[in-house]
Amino acid sequence: MLTPTLKQALEEKEIEALLVTHRENIAYLCGFYGSLGVLLLWENPVLFVDGRYYTQAKEEAKNCEVVWAKNLFWNTVCEQIKNRGLKRLGFEESHLSYHLYRILRDRLRGIRLIPLSDVVERERMIKQAWEIERIEQAQRLSEEALSHCLAFLKEGISEKDLAVELEFYIKKKGGDLAFESIIAFGERSALPHAKCTTRKLKKGDIVLFDIGARVEGYCSDMTRVFFFGKPQEDLIEIYYAVLNAQQKVIDAIRAEMKGSEADEIARSELREKGFADLFTHSLGHGVGREVHELPALAPYVEEKLPPNCVVTVEPGVYIEGIGGVRIEDMVLVMEDGSKDLTKFTKELTIL
Amino acid sequence: MLTPTLKQALEEKEIEALLVTHRENIAYLCGFYGSLGVLLLWENPVLFVDGRYYTQAKEEAKNCEVVWAKNLFWNTVCEQIKNRGLKRLGFEESHLSYHLYRILRDRLRGIRLIPLSDVVERERMIKQAWEIERIEQAQRLSEEALSHCLAFLKEGISEKDLAVELEFYIKKKGGDLAFESIIAFGERSALPHAKCTTRKLKKGDIVLFDIGARVEGYCSDMTRVFFFGKPQEDLIEIYYAVLNAQQKVIDAIRAEMKGSEADEIARSELREKGFADLFTHSLGHGVGREVHELPALAPYVEEKLPPNCVVTVEPGVYIEGIGGVRIEDMVLVMEDGSKDLTKFTKELTIL
Numbered sequence: 125m126l127t128p129t130l131k132q133a134l135e136e137k138e139i140e141a142l143l144v145t146h147r148e149n150i151a152y153l154c155g156f157y158g159s160l161g162v163l164l165l166w167e168n169p170v171l172f173v174d175g176r177y178y179t180q181a182k183e184e185a186k187n188c189e190v191v192w193a194k195n196l197f198w199n200t201v202c203e204q205i206k207n208r209g210l211k212r213l214g215f216e217e218s219h220l221s222y223h224l225y226r227i228l229r230d231r232l233r234g235i236r237l238i239p240l241s242d243v244v245e246r247e248r249m250i251k252q253a254w255e256i257e258r259i260e261q262a263q264r265l266s267e268e269a270l271s272h273c274l275a276f277l278k279e280g281i282s283e284k285d286l287a288v289e290l291e292f293y294i295k296k297k298g299g300d301l302a303f304e305s306i307i308a309f310g311e312r313s314a315l316p317h318a319k320c321t322t323r324k325l326k327k328g329d330i331v332l333f334d335i336g337a338r339v340e341g342y343c344s345d346m347t348r349v350f351f352f353g354k355p356q357e358d359l360i361e362i363y364y365a366v367l368n369a370q371q372k373v374i375d376a377i378r379a380e381m382k383g384s385e386a387d388e389i390a391r392s393e394l395r396e397k398g399f400a401d402l403f404t405h406s407l408g409h410g411v412g413r414e415v416h417e418l419p420a421l422a423p424y425v426e427e428k429l430p431p432n433c434v435v436t437v438e439p440g441v442y443i444e445g446i447g448g449v450r451i452e453d454m455v456l457v458m459e460d461g462s463k464d465l466t467k468f469t470k471e472l473t474i475l
Numbered sequence: 476m477l478t479p480t481l482k483q484a485l486e487e488k489e490i491e492a493l494l495v496t497h498r499e500n501i502a503y504l505c506g507f508y509g510s511l512g513v514l515l516l517w518e519n520p521v522l523f524v525d526g527r528y529y530t531q532a533k534e535e536a537k538n539c540e541v542v543w544a545k546n547l548f549w550n551t552v553c554e555q556i557k558n559r560g561l562k563r564l565g566f567e568e569s570h571l572s573y574h575l576y577r578i579l580r581d582r583l584r585g586i587r588l589i590p591l592s593d594v595v596e597r598e599r600m601i602k603q604a605w606e607i608e609r610i611e612q613a614q615r616l617s618e619e620a621l622s623h624c625l626a627f628l629k630e631g632i633s634e635k636d637l638a639v640e641l642e643f644y645i646k647k648k649g650g651d652l653a654f655e656s657i658i659a660f661g662e663r664s665a666l667p668h669a670k671c672t673t674r675k676l677k678k679g680d681i682v683l684f685d686i687g688a689r690v691e692g693y694c695s696d697m698t699r700v701f702f703f704g705k706p707q708e709d710l711i712e713i714y715y716a717v718l719n720a721q722q723k724v725i726d727a728i729r730a731e732m733k734g735s736e737a738d739e740i741a742r743s744e745l746r747e748k749g750f751a752d753l754f755t756h757s758l759g760h761g762v763g764r765e766v767h768e769l770p771a772l773a774p775y776v777e778e779k780l781p782p783n784c785v786v787t788v789e790p791g792v793y794i795e796g797i798g799g800v801r802i803e804d805m806v807l808v809m810e811d812g813s814k815d816l817t818k819f820t821k822e823l824t825i826l
Binding site: 176215217218219220221222223225226239241284285288291292295296298315316317404 | 526527530566568569570571572573574576577590592635639642643646647649667668
């Protein structure tokens, strides 16, 4: 649990223990997943849960003591922390409300509280083989679900209807959604974060699916667009420009490349075609226990990609009122290149 | 938006404006619902959103200025707040991370930041007619879904399979889940917050459904148990004891009663039957935009119920290793009594 890199990260800040409150970080570190739980990460890790979760935590949590924090949960957690004689305690500042911070501050007088960001998240960037396997399972499931949904593409079906079919398929197979599906028809595909509506499919529409499944705690993320009937000429041109930009990134990406460098490969390709201003978001993001996690592939990101991170590569071009094309694969970034974890075809498909 | 009671709540704390960051509170106050948005609540309310939500916010948000916070979202929000010359600014301390608090503190020097809890939540307790109507719609939908699911109760079906059918039904009808369904067979019904598993239904099992739908932003919540085959004698006894305790509360509950008084009606009934120690949770909670909201019906709650709040009444008795019975209705609390918003039968049903 307290790996050498985590230990080093804490030592650099002269911190003896980190109070982990982000549930994905807790699940990553000790295996327990629940709506309430706090992990005290140090040499002798302790997981605090309430009565609802005690039995489950005893089964799931590995390599740590499990304590049932009875009575008022946070008061008990604070007492237990005090009993352990710590002097400098880090906490996850993006995953603790100001209200809970005040409770800690008031009840842990004498202990220095140090706000930290992304300590465990940095460790989570680097995927182990079993994690990559789960991400691939989640990806296979969402590809199956997408194939299943294509059969429903008939005039008159709505975005929402299709989203329900997709979700039902994934859940029947024992998975979960990684995020609320984005299914957008026609001009609505120009909104990068469109919510599904009752908009009905009609001839000539572009159809965009941005979907992901979650299997055993790990997410997948992919985007495909299809043409329902003969597409406008300019959308075909855009399709190939986006596909080409994406492929250039997948061919070139590798560990030690900066996030901004990967982004620039796609952006410069699209700039050459005159589409630079229509690529209105960043290129990609890490995927793992969360569908958006570190690292970021975006302008100004100076940080280098670590080996064995999994990222999305998803350039897009959007024309308001007409439609948009985004093509997204997940790739495993390695020292000497990348492996595309997405198998679904990217051939231009007219249905 | 700034109702007389809200205005008074702020004036009592000598606060000029409240920074609302809880998305349900934002939706309640101005109608906008999204994953990122901040509402500055004062005489001239302002809603800040980012580019993804600007078009949607312009359509949805009523009675407030909508500002697209470009560049770094929170920096822009802080600048805009400073421009408005405020001196004392409240914030929702349970709905702001310590990280964001630090940003506010650093960028709003000269403005006093005051942590507040439940200001808008207290306003939300008191339901208007149109809100009650939506809660009832959500309740009707979950009742339909439950009826639909009873047809699937055959030997060999799993809790998870049933939960997927229920969710699919609700979503096909345009609703959403209010919370992850609790469907528990046999001995698992003794866990008040059981997650659905692959446990299969067999003859003699008790079957517990704790389910809710969400329609146009409003939730419902109900629990029913059924007997799949002839039940054990003691479970029948428990069933009637729980039902009787619940009915006593529904008959007696009214505005101005304390939360603890309502709880005690059920608890004393069950105590008389010797089940006091097996009723291991509190009696109920408010329902509205959130499935758990104010007020609480629980021991030690001195606060009185306001007229036109909607609460659950859900006593339960649990025997580890055997099974549990919980029966839950939602009721509208009025000055002269209550109205049961749940229509689904509570007759002991053997399937």
